[in-house]
Amino acid sequence: MSEVSEGVQAMDRAMDRAMDGAATGGEVELDGLTKKYGTVEAVRGISLNIRRGEFLAILGPSGAGKTTLLNMLTGFEKPTSGAIRINGRDVARLAPHKRGIGVVFQHYALFKHMTVAQNVGFPLRMRGMSMREQRSHIQHALELVKLEGFAARFPDRLSGGQQQRVALARAIVFRPALLLMDEPLGALDKRLREHMRVEIKRLQRNLGATVIYVTHDQNEALTMADRVAVMNDGVVEQLGTPDDLYERPASAFVADFVGETNFFTGRAVLDADGRIRVVLDGDRPEHRREVENAASLRPGSGVEVGVRPEEVSLLPPEHAEHDQAPAVLGTVSDVLYEGATALHVVETPIGDLSARLSLKNLRETRWAVGDRVAVHWDARAARGYPAADRAS
Amino acid sequence: MSVDSSPVQVTGGLATRSRGRPDRRWLTLVPLLAVLILLFVVPLGTLLADSFGGGQGFTLDNYREQVTSPVFWRAIRRTLVIAALSTVICVVLGYCMAYALTRMPKRLRGVLLVVVLVPYFTSILIRSYAWIAILAPNGLVAGTLKLLGVDSPPELVFNQTGMLIGTVQILLPLALLPIYSVMSGIDRAPVRAAQSLGAAPAVAHWHVYRPATSSAVLAAAALVFISTLGFYVTPALLGGPGDTLIAQSILVRFSNLVDPAGAAAQAALLLLIVLSLFTVLFRYLAPSLAVEPSGDARPARRADRGERFDALRALRARVLDTGLGLAGRLRLPILVGSWVAGAALLVTPLVVVAIWSFSDATYLTFPPEEYSTRWFADYFADTAWLDSTFLSLAVASASAAIGVVIGGLGAFGLVRGPRRARPPIAILVAMPMIMPPMIYSLGFFLLVAPQGLVGTPLGLILPYVVLGLPFAVSITAAALRNLDVRLENAARSLGAGPMSVLRHVLLPALRPALVSGFVFAFLAAFDDVVVATFMSGPTAVTLPLRMFQDIKLEVSPRTAVVAVVLLGAGAAAVLLRFVMAWLVRTIRVALSRLGDS
Numbered sequence A: 001m002s003e004v005s006e007g008v009q010a011m012d013r014a015m016d017r018a019m020d021g022a023a024t025g026g027e028v029e030l031d032g033l034t035k036k037y038g039t040v041e042a043v044r045g046i047s048l049n050i051r052r053g054e055f056l057a058i059l060g061p062s063g064a065g066k067t068t069l070l071n072m073l074t075g076f077e078k079p080t081s082g083a084i085r086i087n088g089r090d091v092a093r094l095a096p097h098k099r100g101i102g103v104v105f106q107h108y109a110l111f112k113h114m115t116v117a118q119n120v121g122f123p124l125r126m127r128g129m130s131m132r133e134q135r136s137h138i139q140h141a142l143e144l145v146k147l148e149g150f151a152a153r154f155p156d157r158l159s160g161g162q163q164q165r166v167a168l169a170r171a172i173v174f175r176p177a178l179l180l181m182d183e184p185l186g187a188l189d190k191r192l193r194e195h196m197r198v199e200i201k202r203l204q205r206n207l208g209a210t211v212i213y214v215t216h217d218q219n220e221a222l223t224m225a226d227r228v229a230v231m232n233d234g235v236v237e238q239l240g241t242p243d244d245l246y247e248r249p250a251s252a253f254v255a256d257f258v259g260e261t262n263f264f265t266g267r268a269v270l271d272a273d274g275r276i277r278v279v280l281d282g283d284r285p286e287h288r289r290e291v292e293n294a295a296s297l298r299p300g301s302g303v304e305v306g307v308r309p310e311e312v313s314l315l316p317p318e319h320a321e322h323d324q325a326p327a328v329l330g331t332v333s334d335v336l337y338e339g340a341t342a343l344h345v346v347e348t349p350i351g352d353l354s355a356r357l358s359l360k361n362l363r364e365t366r367w368a369v370g371d372r373v374a375v376h377w378d379a380r381a382a383r384g385y386p387a388a389d390r391a392s
Numbered sequence B: 001m002s003v004d005s006s007p008v009q010v011t012g013g014l015a016t017r018s019r020g021r022p023d024r025r026w027l028t029l030v031p032l033l034a035v036l037i038l039l040f041v042v043p044l045g046t047l048l049a050d051s052f053g054g055g056q057g058f059t060l061d062n063y064r065e066q067v068t069s070p071v072f073w074r075a076i077r078r079t080l081v082i083a084a085l086s087t088v089i090c091v092v093l094g095y096c097m098a099y100a101l102t103r104m105p106k107r108l109r110g111v112l113l114v115v116v117l118v119p120y121f122t123s124i125l126i127r128s129y130a131w132i133a134i135l136a137p138n139g140l141v142a143g144t145l146k147l148l149g150v151d152s153p154p155e156l157v158f159n160q161t162g163m164l165i166g167t168v169q170i171l172l173p174l175a176l177l178p179i180y181s182v183m184s185g186i187d188r189a190p191v192r193a194a195q196s197l198g199a200a201p202a203v204a205h206w207h208v209y210r211p212a213t214s215s216a217v218l219a220a221a222a223l224v225f226i227s228t229l230g231f232y233v234t235p236a237l238l239g240g241p242g243d244t245l246i247a248q249s250i251l252v253r254f255s256n257l258v259d260p261a262g263a264a265a266q267a268a269l270l271l272l273i274v275l276s277l278f279t280v281l282f283r284y285l286a287p288s289l290a291v292e293p294s295g296d297a298r299p300a301r302r303a304d305r306g307e308r309f310d311a312l313r314a315l316r317a318r319v320l321d322t323g324l325g326l327a328g329r330l331r332l333p334i335l336v337g338s339w340v341a342g343a344a345l346l347v348t349p350l351v352v353v354a355i356w357s358f359s360d361a362t363y364l365t366f367p368p369e370e371y372s373t374r375w376f377a378d379y380f381a382d383t384a385w386l387d388s389t390f391l392s393l394a395v396a397s398a399s400a401a402i403g404v405v406i407g408g409l410g411a412f413g414l415v416r417g418p419r420r421a422r423p424p425i426a427i428l429v430a431m432p433m434i435m436p437p438m439i440y441s442l443g444f445f446l447l448v449a450p451q452g453l454v455g456t457p458l459g460l461i462l463p464y465v466v467l468g469l470p471f472a473v474s475i476t477a478a479a480l481r482n483l484d485v486r487l488e489n490a491a492r493s494l495g496a497g498p499m500s501v502l503r504h505v506l507l508p509a510l511r512p513a514l515v516s517g518f519v520f521a522f523l524a525a526f527d528d529v530v531v532a533t534f535m536s537g538p539t540a541v542t543l544p545l546r547m548f549q550d551i552k553l554e555v556s557p558r559t560a561v562v563a564v565v566l567l568g569a570g571a572a573a574v575l576l577r578f579v580m581a582w583l584v585r586t587i588r589v590a591l592s593r594l595g596d597s
């Protein structure tokens, strides 16, 4: 018993010596970070703060600058301008090996000629830890990723998911204050990906590490992250909690990229009551619709209105003039059965739109192709964006 | 034929081949094996037989005589030392240069590869000769040093220094190219991972990048070492009178001392050294010889060996740390320096030869005091030189053509034929490439001298076919391995017979490989001095042999002229190919335009 606790204490002392005592999550501050490749601006003046122990996902389409941003954090690219502070210390000019950041690479980047244990022990060895001291840390890290029995194997004798976990163990074994992951689950199949999400999340909570997690996959971002930064074209379009992002997208781009959205074009008008409403192209001119986010619209200018498919309901056509929110009449042109839901494509004067109806809704009335329907949505579910807003 | 449901009908599609003729593709191996056995294995057998007394009954006297001769041991020791030194220099320099190549922009990489490849394809004889002009007492280096005020420059040639410089220059591409080809396929992500885990760049290189190159480095080392063991031309031209290496020692025994049996015994001992090295290093060499490796070419994996050596390990780590720290700080100078040294080493001889060919002098002064084209005029007016040129062209073309046909067929048999026969045949095919030419030539001479083949073109062509075969086979086999076998099967299933498959599927796909196989086989023959030393006669002197003898007689610009003529012809051939391709394209476009209007 005492032997064990002594061992643990010795391990912690060794760790603290090696890691400057940085045991838990670091605070990261990006300040006007910019990277230019020739004339291409891959990252354009990004400023954001990441809190101690936070899980931040960076979500964005291909070419958005995610990897470039990560490479500046790890030190493989020098910023053209701007600062990176980790726990208040500017690291922008520090060499990669002096930053003490744990990185999980997209294709794991394991050392093929080393065993799992040697892979995981590498950062410890680089910190001058003796073999004896390394052993317990390696053991502990492998336990965390549930690979206890695999220490003596070589990486090419492991499955994709196991390799991924070795990469993870290697990145956390030296208890970095900051853990970066560039699409760490990109190469795994769907089930394994979902399993690993839970594992990574659990690990992060146990370690209390700050994590920056780059992904293409919005589900990954929304389910794992405390906050998500949506990147596009070198800038952060929106930084917020997953529900912020989904329910209150700040731009048409975010609305489009995160989840699905029906977009309608229209024009903002200033009503007699001093409120800004929207007339949709193709709609009856007397239908002046209320939208969320109306304050950002300029009267007379073009507008895009986004409505999520699950916010759209379909009613029999006789309900067209229903309450205060006017309906649009249309014809069902396609029904795609999805299991728990069914996606209905409807042709209307304001454009084609989709409505995702739950089976519960459908129990009363089922719609078939060719049916006339009245399309409704709640005014609080429609968000307006200035038309020039969208970059792509 | 009734189309009912008999089981044969059901599997008919799959059974076509086995139901038709049995697989006879192995037959294409027959010419290759016949040539290798008759013209390669049998000569080596003759050599061994003669070394043990030949027809006069078994004796070990020949060996006893060599083994007790201090001169022989000195030659062996000298050879091993030179081979070890050139191996270390070539591999270290080649490693740095190859690594630098992978880290530079594409455009520059292309240019620098040409800097490596042009000398690589230039005759060894010409490159060795150029070093005389550079290193001799009134050559380039001495001249430059004199300008700088150094009056008694060091002696750089006709000694072991000159020999070493020449050998390194000639074998550097042989080390650099295989290392580069492996390096260019290495993923850099693990190196970055190592850095992110706390390894300084040089440390990450050492622990993560270098292990991925170790097989290639060993292969390069083995190639350079084995090649140096058999070197003849370079040491003969650049070494001093007392600096004989083992290959020269064999020839001296044979021609000066007129002791063929003694020469055979020396050759057999060298053969023993080469074969043991080859056996030990085979698994690393296999990929560079385009032989299918029989096992895993990776270095043996060492498991964790416990903690007992912690102290020793710590010391080693300390030393390594210091070294890597230094290497890390001097990274850029090391890489740039390797290219400055390497490029100077590779290119200077070619430039010097080009300038020297326009010298007016009859002896060696470099740079020339006066320029003229008299040596060109001299060459084109000299029937003996022209005859030799044509003889060499004819002999090399004939042997390369034969080699490509036999080798191409053999490659097909090797790749598509019975799997179990592959490794032994592949090894046999690779043998002539690593065999010191002095051993082989002596064996071949001993075999055919009684038949009156010496001094005839056929006597040259036959051994040249053997020297060219490894190139023809390995290049074609590599191309065949990349060619989808389903293409052939599809053609067969569509009703093509073997000949149509060959004409319509194989030949078009393999043409580039066959062409480069021809070029390599041609150069192997066209570059040869050693076989010619044995097989030339008064009426049949090959061009390299004539040059070699001319240089040994007096160092004049004549060989430089030949070199420039050959290099010019080579460049013209390459240029002509591009011009022809361009012409054909232009004419096609013009014709299609005509057709349209």
Ligand SMILES: Nc1ncnc2c1ncn2[C@@H]1O[C@H](COP(=O)(O)OP(=O)(O)OP(=O)(O)O)[C@@H](O)[C@H]1O
Residues within 6 Å of the ligand: A037, A040, A041, A042, A060, A061, A062, A063, A064, A065, A066, A067, A068, A069, A216
């Ligand atoms: N070394 C480079 N030289 C020039 N341009 C580059 C370089 N690296 C990236 N870029 C450009 O910078 C932009 C951002 O690239 P980056 O790799 O950061 O995108 P990403 O968001 O990681 O995309 P993906 O999801 O496809 O990995 C792209 O337009 C890319 O073409």
Ligand SMILES: [Mg+2]
Residues within 6 Å of the ligand: A066, A067, A068
């Ligand atoms: Mg990327």
